[in-house]
Structure formats: C-alpha cells, structure tokens
Amino acid sequence: MAAVEMNAGSPSATEKLRRRLTSGRMTAALVLLPPALILFTLFVIYPLAGSGVYAFYDWNGYGAPTDFAGFENFERMAGHSVFQQSVMNSLKVIAVSLVVQLPLALLLALLIYRRTPENTVFRLVFFLPYILAEIAAGLIWSFIMDGNYGVVADLTRALGIDPYFITSDRSWAFTAVMVVIVWKYFGFHMMIYIAALQGVPKDMIEAARIEGASRLEVVHHVQVPMIRPAIIVSVFFSVIGALQVFDVVIPLTNGGPSNSSHTIVTYLYTFGLARLKIGYGSAVGVTLFIAAVAVAVFYQRLFMRKPA
C-alpha cells in the first residue's frame, strides 16, 4: 500500500505527502485495532486455550482445576459407546450430504438457474428452510413425525397400521434427523450452485450444443466442470456443518432413544456441560477442534489451492 503511485508533481511534494501519511498512523492503529483484539482474545482464544488445559483435568468447573488426569478423559471418551455412536452419526450426516443433499441441490440448480419468473419463485421456496432457525425446523418436524398428531399419524391411519413413532425408534431416529438436515440445507447448496451456473458463459454452452452435444453432455462436460470451485466449497460447508449439528437434534430426539441419535455436539452438551463435567466435555471439545482443523487444512491442501 505504501507503493501507491502518487501523481504529485515534484519529488518534495511526494515526500511531504508521505511524511504526513505516516504521522497519525500509529494512533489510528492503536485506537481502531485493540477492541477487536481484546474481544477476540477474551472470548475465542482464551476459552479455546482453556479447553486445551481443562481437557487434562477432572474438573467440575468450580475452583481451580487441580485434579490432573492426564489422558484419562480422552481414553474414557474413546471407549464410550455413545461417543462412538455420535461420531458414526456425524459421519452419516456427511455421507447423506454427499450422496443425497448435494446431488439434489445440483439437480435443482440446473433446473432453475435461468432467470425466469417461475424459477425465481421456486428458488425462494427452496431457500426458505435455510432462513428458519434450526430449532424451529426441528420442532416443526417433530410435529410432522409425531405418531399421534402429525402427518406421519395421517399416513399410518390411511394405511390402517398402528401409530408409528419414528423418533422413538432406535434404528430410525437418526434417519429422521438427517431428513430434517437435508430439508433445511439443500436450498443453501442449491443457491451456491445457481450463482456459479449463472457465471458460466452462455456462448460456451451454445457452442457445445451446436457441435451436437446433448443436454446431459453439456451438463457433464461443460457446466459441472465450470462450477467445480462452487462444488468444492459446498462440500466443505456440508462437512464442517455436519460436525456442528446440534439444534435440530434437541427438539426431535434429544439424543435418544437410549442415546442412539447423538451428534458430537449434543454428546458434548449432554455428557459435558449438562453434568458440569468441564474436564470431560473439554476433551470432547478439543477432539472436535482437532477434527475441524484437520478437515479444513487437508481440504484446502487438496482442493482449494489458490494462485497465491
């Protein structure tokens, strides 16, 4: 920024301007920068560092942590079947995102990326769930899936079978959670794809068509390769998002039945915070942190290499 071209006539004028620009600079930096640094350190870095320390203690959060436990918290966590299940569940969310959610989002984006009035309406409708609070989405769906009252109740009655409570069924409860996640987020990924598809030059598509390419071939050989950066970003969002699922689960299953539908964060909340086992919960937090950073670093190494 100091290398800005200056159009002042004489060298002395340039020099004068430069000197004046330097004075007052430090004052400005000293006034404008500290609020961000202080707040960020106090409420992001300090707690994060705290996690790294508390994770090695057996601590209920009162007084100073003195009961050093070494890796005990981590060992207990790794051996806890509910934790293992919660990791599996988070992996399932990633799998469903990749296999169901993103292809659905891409299909819809291809169907409605052109700017027409009816496409605008569909775009708004599909994006709508994204704007709702996750907690509201979870609550709405816990009604829909209620075996006595909801739409599921309508269905079982129409089929003449007994009421069915999907969120109390050990083998299907987490599937219910994933349905809601897809419902809530496919529109978000669709929007990313639409923005990218609108940036694909029209003449490229037309040229391919003139050369005899079918619609599917255009999608496969022109449009999808052209929006690769958007796909990479949206996969990244869904992986990072899968590690953070919490709000949706609480009203739907609250981690149940018999702790079968926990995600890493609901596990952290239920077995760490709700029982005031700050040390144990911190160990879970540290593990989640390492997972998130590892994903971010590896993913960027692999796919997001930018031209400096």
Next chain:
Amino acid sequence: MTRANLIRQILRIGLLCIIASFVLGPLLATVLGGFKSNEEIQTSALSLPAVWRTDIYAGILADPGFWRYLGNSLIISVATVVLTLLIGAAAAYVFAQIRFFGSRMLFSYLSLGLMFPFATAILPLFVQVRDLGLLDTYWAVILPQTAFGLSLAILLFRTFFAELPKELFEAAYVEGCGYIRFFWRFTLPLSTPILATVGVFVFVQSWNNFLLPLVVLNSREAFTWPLGMMQYRGEYAVEWNRTLAFVTLTILPAVVFFVAAQKYIVAGLTGGAVKG
C-alpha cells in the same frame, strides 16, 4: 421439437412442484395447526381447519412473556450487529490502510475464528462468562457472538476496503483529514453494501442462535425466543396447537425479513463462497 420441449417443461415443473410441496408441506401444517383444536390436528394434520380458531394465536400475542422473548432476541441481535460492524470494520480498516510491523500476523490471528466450530469452546466459554459475572445478562450472548463473528467480518471488510479508490484517501489527507476521521466520514459510508451484507448475516445468526443462549441464560427473564419456544413446548407438551402457533409467530418475522433482505443474504452466502 416444440412438443418435446413442452413435455420436458411439464416434467420439470412437475418435479419442482413435488419438491416444493416437500418443503412447504411442513410449514403449511404448522401455520394451519395453530388454527385448529388438538382433536382436529389428531384426525388430520394437513387439512384446512373446519373452524378457524384464532384464540390460540391471540392468546400468545397477548402473553407478555412472548413479547419479552422476542424483545430479548431483538436487543441481543441488534447489539451484536452494531458491535460486529463497528469493531470489525475498525480492525479491517487498519489492515487495509495502514502498513505496520506485525500486521499480517495479527490478521492471521484474527482469522483463526474461521477454522473451528463455535461449539468446541462452549464449556470454557461458559466458565469464562460465569467468572466474569455475566451469566443471565445480554452481554453473555452479545460478546461471544461478536467475538466469533469478527473473523469473517474482518476478512470481508478488508477485501472491500482495499478496493476503495486510494486517490480519495490521499485527497482527503491533503485536506487535513486524519485516519480515524477518514474511516468514520468516508470508509464507512462508502461501504454500505458490504456492511449491509455482513449485518444481515450476523443478525440472522444471532436471531437463530440456540446453543450459546442455552448455556449462558438460565432465567426466563433473559430468555431469547428459541429458549422461550422450547420452554413453551415443554409446558404444553400435548397441546400441539399452542406450540405450532408459537412457532408460526416466531418464524413469521424471519420470513418477512428474509423476503425484504434476500438480496443481501444471497449475496453474502454465494458471493463470499464462490470466490473463496
């Protein structure tokens, strides 16, 4: 050819309508549920109400608790937006305008927040907020939210500020305008598009936040609407119509806000994402 096109168009619209009903069905059932008796919900969740009861909605709208939840959420969200914009823009301005030793390092430091989910530090954050004596205050939610929002805000602001014409600053400086005044008088007013985008985004996140308020707010007086909604659900467990009416009334402002601000929301999501 036109016939094939017509068939294709019909198939396309048909598929879109099926998916749209999957999206809208649950929302519709929710809105309608608030107008029905529980017996009616039990016999048919999706149909129009036989009798449109308005007493459930009216009851919630007359409940001062409902308005307090919304008020708390509004205060917290507005304060978070104002703080994030002011503090974030100030820091980004320094990074964009002033070269000094350690600038890159500090910028990387402040970007660390982009790396990990908020939930990882929630336990120590709870301890920290408690030890500062902030539990059950608005600040308990506002300050951590602002701190966690800063990373993205600073990143976006810095990029925008760096693209503002340099000549403007030089001219203003020759006229005797200092760095801080320039920030206040020129940089901020010229940056309304990015301020609006970030502001809308921060607002929605704060408005919908559940985990942090759940952890740091215990008294009903301080509850934000998501906490109030769960409380309400717990109290009227079998009366779905009350819960559904409550949900409807709280998502309504979100939908209105979304339609009004969608330009910024979509720009914030896709613009940043696709370029990244």
